[in-house]
Amino acid sequence: MDLLKKYSLSSMRLRSLNALEASTANRNKAIGWLVWDLTFLKSKQSYWVVVTDIIDAVDCITVIIVVCQTLMKELSLLIYQDKYADIYNTLHKFWTYDKFGPVPEKKLTSIQRIIEKFVQCHMVVIIACGLFYYFKAALQREKVLIMGWVTVCGIENNLCYAINYAGQVVFIVWLMPVFLSYDTMTLLLLGRVYCELEQIKYGFVNLNVKCDESEIIKQVSALVQQHNLVLDFLEKISALLSSILLCLFLTVLLSLCTSFFLLTATGFPPSFSVLSRLGPYLAGSCGQNLLYCVVGQIISDQTLSVADAIYDSQWFTTNSFALRKAVILVMMRSQKSMQLAAGGIFNLNLETFVAVTKASASALAFLNTMYN
Numbered sequence: 500m501d502l503l504k505k506y507s508l509s510s511m512r513l514r515s516l517n518a519l520e521a522s523t524a525n526r527n528k529a530i531g532w533l534v535w536d537l538t539f540l541k542s543k544q545s546y547w548v549v550v551t552d553i554i555d556a557v558d559c560i561t562v563i564i565v566v567c568q569t570l571m572k573e574l575s576l577l578i579y580q581d582k583y584a585d586i587y588n589t590l591h592k593f594w595t596y597d598k599f600g601p602v603p604e605k606k607l608t609s610i611q612r613i614i615e616k617f618v619q620c621h622m623v624v625i626i627a628c629g630l631f632y633y634f635k636a637a638l639q640r641e642k643v644l645i646m647g648w649v650t651v652c653g654i655e656n657n658l659c660y661a662i663n664y665a666g667q668v669v670f671i672v673w674l675m676p677v678f679l680s681y682d683t684m685t686l687l688l689l690g691r692v693y694c695e696l697e698q699i700k701y702g703f704v705n706l707n708v709k710c711d712e713s714e715i716i717k718q719v720s721a722l723v724q725q726h727n728l729v730l731d732f733l734e735k736i737s738a739l740l741s742s743i744l745l746c747l748f749l750t751v752l753l754s755l756c757t758s759f760f761l762l763t764a765t766g767f768p769p770s771f772s773v774l775s776r777l778g779p780y781l782a783g784s785c786g787q788n789l790l791y792c793v794v795g796q797i798i799s800d801q802t803l804s805v806a807d808a809i810y811d812s813q814w815f816t817t818n819s820f821a822l823r824k825a826v827i828l829v830m831m832r833s834q835k836s837m838q839l840a841a842g843g844i845f846n847l848n849l850e851t852f853v854a855v856t857k858a859s860a861s862a863l864a865f866l867n868t869m870y871n
Contacts, residue, residue: 506618511676516580518580519584526577533574568747570674586739590691606697607698614690629671632780644660686794692732693801695729696805712822716819726805744841747841752855755788760866792847795848796847800836
């Protein structure tokens with residue numbers, strides 16, 4: 500919970516989207532910020548640039564994708580505040596790391612440090628990608644905007660160009676906390692699930708079967724209840740994130756297609772300005788796709804490994820029928836992995852990562868054919 504407050508909830512507080520601080524005043528503020536974001540993109544003073552070149556059109560799409568993904572996350576945090584609050588409060592029912600003594604506590608603390616480093620690396624990559632996009636004009640050595648379709652006046656005039664560019668930089672910096680905090684929230688919640696399942700596995704493997712049958716059943720009952728709590732918690736996360744993950748995968752697929760197209764459409768190898776501008780963006784898109792797929796695969800494998808931990812316990816050394824019945828029931832439930840799904844269509848695993856990569860390559864071939 501401390502990591503969640505440090506890396507996610509504190510950033511959400513800036514936009515009044517922290518579900519633990521939900522109130523009518525904060526909700527009204529969050530709605531106001533969302534309306535301001537949409538007004539910036541669809542202001543009556545703004546106009547859509549008429550794009551005649553397919554490369555310029557695709558260049559605009561790369562930024563639209565990020566903005567739309569961020570606004571979807573912001574809208575989800577606003578609409579489902581009660582559900583997010585319920586998820587955060589459920590974390591208080593999880594066991595502390597010292598539940599089974601210093602040995603598992605040391606291991607879980609180490610895992611938590613790895614998760615924190617993982618989150619920090621993700622934040623650095625996304626911020627670095629954003630910085631490269633801020634210097635889009637310098638890298639292209641042209642008078643261009645970050646978001647070419649949003650302007651308040653013609654960019655032919657240097658003063659108007661500076662105003663447009665500065666406004667768009669401020670806008671993207673303003674959206675960045677929502678973009679980052681949502682991803683870090685998801686990673687930290689799933690990381691906490693991993694650690695809790697690790698404790699449950701330790702509890703089963705080190706089950707004390709030498710005590711009275713009633714005491715054994717009490718131990719197993721506590722482990723089963725906690726296991727059910729974690730699986731229900733994971734189902735809540737999957738249901739809540741389903742639509743956002745679907746939007747994320749579709750936008751990532753579009754991002755990969757447009758980025759690869761821009762890299763190859765201007766000639767191969769691409770120029771330094773094109774490579775330096777699109778390289779970080781492409782790395783961010785691939786990294787985001789790989790990140791969610793790897794984490795989903797890890798969680799799926801972890802839910803399956805509970806059955807192995809139960810089988811490795813000393814259940815066979817006792818003649819307790821109640822114990823064996825409970826063990827069989829838990830093993831049966833654990834043999835079906837919990838899959839995080841995007842819109843109920845794509846499961847978050849390495850197979851999905853390969854499928855998305857193949858689909859983007861096919862789309863790239865189609866775009867190149869049409870362009871040529």
